[in-house]
Amino acid sequence: MSGTKVASPVVDLTDQISLYRCQLELRKFEERAYDLFLENFVKGTSHLSIGQEAIAAGFAAAMRPTDWTFATYRGHAHTLARGVPMTPVFAELMGRTNGLMAGKGGSMHLTSVDHGVMGSYAIIGAHLPIACGAAWSAQYRKTDQVAVCFFGDGSVNIGAFHEALNFAAVWKLPVVFVCENNLWMEYTRTSEVTAVAHPAADRASAYGLESILIDGNDADAVFDVATSAIARARAGDGPSLIEALTYRHGGHSRADPGKYRPDAEVAEWMAKDPVPRYRLRLLELGVSEDELIAIENDVIAEVDRATEEAKAGGIPGEDLLMKDVWADGSGSWRN
Amino acid sequence: MAQLTFREAIARGVAQEMRRDESVVFLGEDVGAAGGVFKGTVGLFEEFGPVRVRDTPISEQAILGAAMGAAMTGLRPIAEIMFADFFAVCWDIVANEIAKSRYMTNGQVTFPLVIRSGNGGGLRFGAQHSQSVENWAMMIPGLKVVVPSNATDVIGLMAASIRDDDPVIFLEAKALYASKMDVPDGEIVDTLGSAKVLRNGTDATVVALGAMVPKALAAAEELANAGIECTVVDVRSLVPLDTTTILREVSATGRLFTVEENPRLCGWGGELASIVSEEAFYDLDGPIVRITTPHIPLPAADALEDMAIPSVERIVSTVTKSMNS
Known part of the structure; x- marks a missing residue:
């Protein structure tokens, strides 16, 4: 299709090693998070993005520390990729006082304003207009x-998507919209409930935007398109809408084993797993096996350490319950 | 001192704050050169220009989402939702996003924003442009809800709402837009969460909000002629709620009547009745009585709408009957 971007690595080898490490951190973090659910350290629900790490890593590498991330309930990877340490994220999943929000938000609402992570939003589509507001402020x-x-691809059929895209285009806002198309809207194939083949890219023209479709499992391709879209936004040339093709290896949420997906499709995408794929690329570029193993051991040690630090956190007490409803820190609605 | 309509007071209150603080910006449908469909923003576009007073598409979710995102990143936006009934199409942004995000993030973000909206009936607009939705807003933790009843209060409460660091739903009774009063010159800044005693009586306390306040005052006048002296309290702010003033005034007379424009179920008067029952029960000399719009969508015909919304006559007859029984 016209406007399609192909991988054209614009990163140097040091950056690529960082990109690998970042993807690996996201992968190992979420694998551990899943184990922690099974051990009942993490309650409630959680939505993993195992298989989609290249998008979070590639974009985060292209962003300045002062730029803002707006994520969904599938937001662990986007939060960590911006530099938020693992310990407070694990602790938030476990509902501990050393959690990123002291346990008041949970897995679906990770936020770290200090790192530009302006929230993870669990109502489909809601954060697109909110991102417009931050862009307006900038x-x-x-x-x-x-x-x-x-x-996700499931967001493209809700009204807020269309309101936000039109609004951003009309106001020429410095915002980049990234549709992570993992083919499945919760339990239903997105193509079965969507009028166009490419849920975001095919709709870009409706907002006067270029149609951009990329391989979301290639961190270099993601970094490349992120760099150009962010530069365009920063230059005052308005928003971009990017569709990144990817696949979640697991189900929609903790409760979903993802059995509705054909085995052949899963196998096809597992072969395109962004993490081993990127590892192979680094080997081809001359990075030594030893260096990669050292990185992998380091990441696993980091995950182990963060897990234990998170588990050591306190259980939130009543002092937190009524706190911070209001800007003055209180929860009082009457005198 | 100048005579000002309620609608002119809105623009004056907003302009007062836009002059003192560059972070105050305004957005909504037809709010720019058109001056707002209710003419509540006349002159703002001319004074502050298109960068600070921005017209939007008919996209209520985008309007409020933009206000939220701007508020959490350093601005103090004022967003207009033309008719309060339209909150229903963007309620996710209000109830799930704006209201919850400060708490969910353990206080990492604040939302100094105001959403102003034309509320309630009396203009024969029919059910989708007439509902009084203050009870929708009041029941959501994390929202402040302000409802002025006269032009001076509009300016002062608007200023207080804009300066407040929390999200404020600012509901303007459409039925009052044309009402006039003498307004003091100079800066006016009021306090959120402060009810006002507008009339003192010894027999009963009538608590009213928004467009019901002038009706409660008129009713008190008639009741006084019949020998029933009423205190009239203007609630002005549902959240925060000035329960101190209300409990004091109810305890002083021993009777509470609420006058509410919202449909009956879960109206603010129900909450007030609960508080008074729990905390001032032994000061009561008779039942708490709520005078509300019945639990119906509002009809369009003037004859029917007038039957639905509490009237001076209904307030007078209800208070009289209850006081004499």
Whole structure:
């Protein structure tokens, strides 16, 4: 299709090693998070993005520390990729006082304003207009900041998607919309409930935007398109809408084994797993096996350490219950 | 001192704050050169220009999402939702996003924003442009809800709402837009969460909100002629709620009547009745009585709408009957 971007690595080898490490951290973190569910350290629900790490890693590498991430309930990877340490994220999943939000948000609402992670939103499509608002603020205050908003293919059929895309285009806002198309809207194949083949790319023209479809399992390709879209936003040339093709290796959420997906499809995408794929690329580029093993051991040690630190966190007490409903820190609605 | 309509007071209150704080911006449908469909923003576009006063598409989710995102990144936006009934199409942004995000993030973000909206009936617009939705907003933890009843309060409460660091739903009674009063010159800044005693009586306390306040005052006048002296309290702010003033005034007379424009179920008066029952029960000399719009969608015909919304006559007859029984 026209406007399709292909991989054209613009990163140097040091950056590529960092990209590998980042993807690996996201992978190992989420594998551990899954184990922690099975051990009942993590309650409630959780949505893993195992298989989709290249998108979070590639974008985070292209963003400035002052740029903003708006993520969905499938937001562990996007939060960690911006530099949030593993310990408070694990602790948040476990509902501990050393959690990123002291246990008040949970897995679906990871937020770290200090790292530009402006929230993970669990109502489909809601954060697209909110990202527009942050972008408007940057435009008004002339701060050069860019908002990057990640969402799934299931978000493209809700009204907020269309309102936000039109609004961003009309106001020429510095926002980059990233559709992570993992082919499945919860338990239903997105193509069965969507009027166009490419849920985001095929709709870009409706908002006067270029149609951009990329291989979302190639961190270099992601970095490349992220760099150009963020530069465009920063230059005042308005929003972009990027569709990144990818696949989640697991089900929609903790409760879903993902059995509805054909085995052949799963096998096809497992062969395109972004993490081993990127490892192979680094080997081909001359990085030694020893160096990669050292990175892998380091990441696993980091995950182990963070797990234990998180488990050591306190259980939230009543002091937190009524806190911070309001800006003055209180929860009081009457005198 | 100048005579000002309620609608002119809105623009004056907003302009007062836009002059003192560059982070205050305004967005909504037809709010720019058109001056708002209710003419509540006349002059703002001319004074502050298209960068600070921005017209939007008919996209309520985008309007409120943009206000939220701007508020969490350093601005103090004021968003207009033309008719309060339209909150239903963007309620996710209000109830799930704006209201919850500060708490969920353990206080990492604040939302200094105001959403102003034309609320309630009396203009014969029919069910989808007339509902009084203050009870929708009041029941959501994390939202402040302000409902002025006169032009001076509009300015002062608007200023307080804009300066407040929490999200404020600012509901303007459409039926009051044309009402006039003398308004003091100069800066006016009021306090959220402060009810006002507008009339003192010894027999009963009538608590009213928004467009019901002038009706409660008129009813108190008639009741006084019949020998029933009423205190009239203007609630002004449902969240935060000035229960101190209300409990004091109810305890002083021993009777509470609420006058509410919202449909009956879960109206603010129900919450007030509960608080008074729990905390001032032994000061009561008779039942708490709620005077509300019945639990129906509002009809369009003037004859029917007038029957639905509490009237001066209904307030007078209800209070009289209850006081004499």
